[in-house]
Amino acid sequence: MHHHPANTQCDCCQGQMTAAGMTIVREEAKFIPATMKRVQHIEHAYECRLCKKDTNQKAQIKRGKAPQGAIQRSIAGPTVLAKLIYDKFIQYLPLYRQVKEWERYGLLTNDKNLSNWVIRVAEDWLLPVYELMKQILTAKSILHVDETYAQIINRSDGKSGQSNAYNWVFRSVPSQGPIIVLFQSALSRGRSVLEEFTAGFKGTVICDGYSAYGNLPNITFANCWAHVRRYWLKADSKNGEIGVDYCDQLYRLEREFKHFSPSKRRKARQKYSKPIVEKFLKWVDESPFFGKNALATAADYTLNRVKELKAFLFDGRIEIDNNPAENAIRPNVIGRKNWLFSVSEAGAKANALCLSLAETAKANGIDFYQYLVKLITELPNLPIHQQPVILNDYLPWSKNIQATCAK
Template identity: 80%
Template sequence: MQQKERLIQLLEQQLAHSNKQNNELAKKLEQSLKQIEVLTEQVRQLTKALYGSKSEKSKYRAPDGQISLFEDEDDPFFNESEHTEEQSTETICYTVTRKKTNKKRNDSFRGDIEIEEIHHHPENIICDCCHGEMVEFSSVLVREEAKFIPATMKRVQHFEHVYECKTCKKDNLQKAQIKRGKAPQGAIQRSIAGPTVLAKLIYDKFIQYLPLYRQVKEWERYGLLTNDKNLSNWVIRVSEDWLQPLYDLMKQQLMKKSVLHIDETYSKIIKRSDGKAPQSNAYNWVCRSVQSEGPIIVLFKSALSRGRAILEDLIKDFKGTVICDGYSAYNQLPNVKFANCWAHVRRYWLKVDSKNGRIGVEYCDRLFHIERKIKHLSPEKRVQIRQKEAKPIIDEFFDWIDRSPFFGKNAIAKAAEYTLSRKEELKVFLDNGNVAIDNNPAENAIRPNVIGRKNWLFSFSEAGAKANAICLSLAETAKANGIDFYRYLVKLMTDLPNLPIHQQPEILHDYLPWSENIQATCAK
């Protein structure tokens, strides 16, 4: 009997051990399946990123049939019915009468381009029949062509002429009067770089994105022999002496706004003061004002890091709302409220290749559709419509995420976590009509810096990086206010060296891109 009980006890122990092993194996299997699911989703996302569409456009249509902000218009080519195999076997004969239409050209001349006429007459105007002289009765314009006249380099020499009074000198009654002509000051002392050369140099780098070392050969073709070190020094000197005061004034004006867009992107600086390797990332920060608060101001700042201290210094005098992405530095600053970007939320849900991902994207698209309708309205009217139409959608969106079991490390869990963790910041735009739903204006403002970075690759020194930030600030602010940046630079390089701007800084107000003076002389 005892032996039988012992045998039963051993069997129970073995069964318990087997159950424990089975439970452990089941847990490992469950973990492996989850890991396989995550890895499969990552492979799907990487494949989509590598081979799929790079656009963020979606197929969402608003209830009234209007296309979403993210969708192109339908291609009329695809509106025709598809031909079946049976239809394609038939031979149909018909005659097409084509209506003559004036095809719209995709190339043309601006209205103020000078016209040069070339008239072609027959070599012989003697009639072959009666041998009399023929008389012109009409002329026909047969074609137009563009003619390019290359830029020319001139060597301009300034002479100051000196005059004296011969009468006073002859009579010796008093000291002879002498007068001397005064040549205007150059932008850079003891340099051959004139205003137009400096303007083209900066324009080509920050509007055409042409690196300085590539500009050297172009200048040589025009007849100016120089090198990229000279060109770099010219940009730095001009930025420090004449553009920096305007940059500082623009920053003062910017800090008086109540809403700012802010973003940042990496850059490279070879000679760093912090001792880090040249391969380490430096950063360019950008601030941009909103259209509803007056003239657009775009301001860049070069920094060696992406740290919170840089942001604090950048907006230390600002009181208001900052529209930004989800970077952790954008958090809890005195006198500053942060509003997060719905475009970033949408991108997270766009990465989720499932039905739930499409639902998340559709919620975002409905919000952007409302914004598209109200973008031309006053801030007060925008708040009213947002509270009435957008707020219920946002509440429904967050409630849907709360009720859905999104856990783990997969894309949908990340999208849900990103959205919920910024719940309050994503609602800020509902109560402020000056706050945009996204941070796209800042991303668009920083794009020229990104394009330029691909061409000029790096800044050699921190002084060069600072000069880049100043020039980019004036270039993007000029563009945003409808100013021809080249003409603007020529005027700055011509006027400012001959004005007492350091003794009378109020003069600089007349040289801001939105001033009456600049709008009247440099508008496109």
């Protein structure tokens, strides 16, 4: 903003003064609220008057074609739907709190409407992208897996809405192409969920020591050293400190190996990490840790998973811990405090779809809001079911998305 004197007439000679310079004295941020507009799509028809005069010939008519909306017979356009999903899954703003914000902009609605919009968009336009990413993910040979509890009020299994449901997360590793993060909503934490999702998958699953992770066909398991370290940290004693120190030695090496190629990392682990692992396991095995105290629990946890804890030594693509999956699931944990629960299983599934695209977009440097606008605007007008190959151009790492939606 420019500020001029109220009077530019000289007080001495009464002559008109001329500009002599300017000084920037401060800067301030100015917030310009968003505006809501009603956009009408009007199709115009044209006819040929010359043909119309000829009674033996039917007049030719051409009509403009309006693009299909994401939700038929709904006032919600792509930008509204994108902001709705963005605010819930990136800003962690629950739908009931969004209602008043939309009213401020002139869109009168309620949280049930907003919930239905999220479910419809997720099922119709986000699910096809999710399913393609799942095909790509399960064709890889290494997966991070983790799970956290959720809550669904209206459950199909007859259990109370107070019973725990779960959100599972599956994440690829950087050495096997673009990062993919997929969530799956489930009513249980049982092995059947993992079996269903990984059907056709052959390779290694990196996970914690939960018993559901085990004895699945064509799958080997690598366990998480971060969990081992936590158990020894809980054993608040001199021996607990020794256990933690062994783990810390491995982590110091991993920081050195971070940017190595998988083959070079495997060789380095064999040379430097393997002796530490062997020494640690020998120490645990020979130490008299008995009973139900924290020290005995740490020892049992470690010795019951020797094969799985050694897996990272033989494959440079395997991470030493499951932290990437735990980090990926954190937005669900944070959001859970604001969303509280899902009313229906359809809502929980929609949440999982939205979180999947949000976290995968984030991992690939994509602006999630812009990505949503593009998906919701363009996919309804493309033959994605007849020609599913089109969806390859809408994956977060595709040239199309990287060129138009990068941060």
